[in-house]
Amino acid sequence: MRTDYVLEVMHELVAFVRVAEAGSFSAAARQHGQTPSAVSRQVARLEKFMGVALLQRSTRQLRLTEAGLEVLERGREMVAAAQATVRVAEGHVGEPRGRVRISAPKAVARQLLHQPLLDFLQRYPEVDLHLMVVDRPVDALREGVDLVVRLTDDPPPGMVARALMPVRQCVLASPAYLAGRAPVHTPADLIAHSCIALGEQERDNRWRFVQGDEVVEVAVGGRYTVNHSEMRLAAVEAGLGVGCVPDFVAREALAAGRVVRLLPDWVFDNAYQGTAYLLFPASRHTPPKVRALIDHLLAALGPAAQPG
CATH class of the missing domain: 1.10.10.10 (Winged helix-like DNA-binding domain superfamily/Winged helix DNA-binding domain)
Structure with missing residues (x-):
């Protein structure tokens, strides 16, 4: 040969x-x-x-x-x-141009990324975006994705990880649901309430709370189980019970008073929270189109953009 x-x-x-x-x-x-x-x-x-x-x-x-x-x-x-x-x-091209592929979980894509991505497309007319909305882990190198948004406390090795924002779970109920019902002062009080859980795993009906060194786990039950955060929030607003929802999903409903937060002094601890990271392969030559989107998302969602 x-x-x-x-x-x-x-x-x-x-x-x-x-x-x-x-x-x-x-x-x-x-x-x-x-x-x-x-x-x-x-x-x-x-x-x-x-x-x-x-x-x-x-x-x-x-x-x-x-x-x-x-x-x-x-x-x-x-x-x-x-x-x-x-x-x-x-790297020698003056203006970013070409296609960028980015993936994100459904709730993050809808609630956090959608508007910044629209703004990016307006700002960079020579760049096309392909958004993959999936809840499974995405392998950027194997699947040809330029940027991955992932909720995790342990970013994968071999990838550059830039923190966008912390994501925490809120325990919520509507004022109408709470009226005339037993108040919720401790996690154990949830036993007397109809709770809206995820239902993806057997343990999703066991809610774990942390306050300092104290850890409390409560077995909850209810009439409705749904593995979609926006649908859980809608069920909470409809007065169907107490639900757990990521804080960024609940932000508008909380501000408008349609729901109230329960147990604010406790951390609701489950696998569906952490830090939203922007992940991308390590390289000495990041294309301008990718670098522009990284900078745009960090400016829109990164620590400097968070209130307080």
Whole structure:
């Protein structure tokens, strides 16, 4: 095999890296606007060129051969070097332009990101945005996403993490619901109330509260369970019970007096809170389009933009 023919199969090498990282031909094809058969042919040409099998194909999954693992390691380095080369060129472009892909959980996208993203599009007419609204964790490198917004207390290694804002859960009820009912002074008082829980996990009906060194866990029950924060807030406003809602979702309803916060001296402790981080791959050459969006979101939502 003549090494000066390598450039002739660079496209096939990139296709192989995408398939190996995505875990299937169809996933790699979806991410890059190709058909699975076209991607499969590219990988087959690379295997023929190299004279070795890189993938073990079965009806359920793909497995890398020993040679495939080595080619993937070297191929990633080559793809990364090519991307870095392009980013050097982009770094000399005066105005941000091109497409930026960003992902965020549903409530964060709707309540926090939507307006800043609209403002960004007005400010940068040469930049297009693709917003992926998903509640699952997104792998930025594997899925080709430039920026990820994630609620976490433990940002993933290998990513730059810029804190946007803390996110806490509020326990709320409407004035109409509370009228004539037993007051809620302690977490244990919730046992006597109809509570609106998430219902995604078995433990979602066990509400955990922290105050200093004291930890209290209460088993709650109620007539309505829904795993959508805005729908829980609507149910609370309708007087159906006591609900837990992220503070940024409840902000307007609290300010208008449609709901009141219960147990404000206690921290409602669950897995659906933390800090909203803006995550992006570490690089010495962040494209201007991505850098502009990072700066815009930090200005709109970062610590300096928070009240008080």
